[in-house]
Amino acid sequence: MSELFRVEGLTKSFGGLAVSRNISLAMPAGERLALIGPNGAGKTTFVNLVTGQIKPSAGRVVLNGDDVTDLGAVRRVRKGLVRTFQVTRLFSDMTPEEHVTLTVLQREGRASRILSRFTGDSTVADEVHGLLGALGLVEVARRKVGEIAYGQQRLLEIAIALALKPKVLLLDEPAAGVPSSETPRIEQALERLPPSLAVLMIEHDMDLVFRFAKRVVVLAAGEIIFEGLPFEVAANDKVREAYLGNYANARSVA
Numbered sequence: 001m002s003e004l005f006r007v008e009g010l011t012k013s014f015g016g017l018a019v020s021r022n023i024s025l026a027m028p029a030g031e032r033l034a035l036i037g038p039n040g041a042g043k044t045t046f047v048n049l050v051t052g053q054i055k056p057s058a059g060r061v062v063l064n065g066d067d068v069t070d071l072g073a074v075r076r077v078r079k080g081l082v083r084t085f086q087v088t089r090l091f092s093d094m095t096p097e098e099h100v101t102l103t104v105l106q107r108e109g110r111a112s113r114i115l116s117r118f119t120g121d122s123t124v125a126d127e128v129h130g131l132l133g134a135l136g137l138v139e140v141a142r143r144k145v146g147e148i149a150y151g152q153q154r155l156l157e158i159a160i161a162l163a164l165k166p167k168v169l170l171l172d173e174p175a176a177g178v179p180s181s182e183t184p185r186i187e188q189a190l191e192r193l194p195p196s197l198a199v200l201m202i203e204h205d206m207d208l209v210f211r212f213a214k215r216v217v218v219l220a221a222g223e224i225i226f227e228g229l230p231f232e233v234a235a236n237d238k239v240r241e242a243y244l245g246n247y248a249n250a251r252s253v254a
């Protein structure tokens with residue numbers, strides 16, 4: 001498939017610490033890419049640079065042929081670059097239905113009318129229902145977020161991200177903090193993401209990485225040290241070295 005998204009020479013330092021070193025990467029539509037690496041490798045920083053939360057000191061971010069490097073995060077979202085966060089950012093007193101409805105209305109530029117006027121809008125309601133259904137959240141659609149399982153909260157974040165109609169979706173550890181009994185639900189939801197969407201997922205759970213990803217990129221100390229097929233990653237000496245420096249247990253990349 002043809003290229004949808006590309007970063008070129010993305011570079012960032014915090015003080016004297018080089019956290020992104022000349023990172024270049026391209027993704028076609030429909031990509032399923034896992035970005036892995038030891039703690040502190042610069043994975044979240046990479047997502048922050050791509051989505052405009054922070055500015056690079058050098059390099060470019062290109063979406064659909066447009067250079068978006070100078071755009072802020074909100075304008076990048078409108079162009080289709082959407083992320084989720086490592087730690088949930090939801091309102092515990094609101095329901096999943098309200099979260100997704102507000103996101104759809106915001107996308108449509110109608111959020112100022114807020115919830116009072118949307119109730120009769122069956123197009124919005126249908127879209128919201130469809131998104132919640134796709135993520136398996138229909139039964140909890142009208143429960144307060146603070147009362148639903150953490151795995152469901154994480155799924156809600158994906159529903160919200162999808163409500164923004166992304167072209168490229170960056171998932172920062174979608175299974176982090178989720179009890180193992182709930183991870184199959186996350187996996188199923190990831191499998192059902194729209195096929196044309198390009199997805200980059202940061203994840204430490206290697207079982208999930210191997211099931212999800214068609215391609216794996218490994219970052220260590222801000223640099224790409226490996227790019228290839230999932231089955232190749234564990235056998236790569238540079239990768240083993242990078243992980244073994246941080247983890248006593250080689251299973252992390254096995």
Ligand SMILES: Nc1ncnc2c1ncn2[C@@H]1O[C@H](COP(=O)(O)OP(=O)(O)OP(=O)(O)O)[C@@H](O)[C@H]1O
Nearest residue numbers: 014015017019037038039040041042043044045046
């Ligand atoms: N705003 C910041 N100011 C200074 N240093 C930062 C900032 N953000 C990140 N860092 C540092 O940059 C390095 C990379 O952090 P980052 O969170 O990108 O790594 P990561 O690969 O996502 O790690 P983890 O797997 O633990 O989430 C770390 O050493 C971190 O302390």
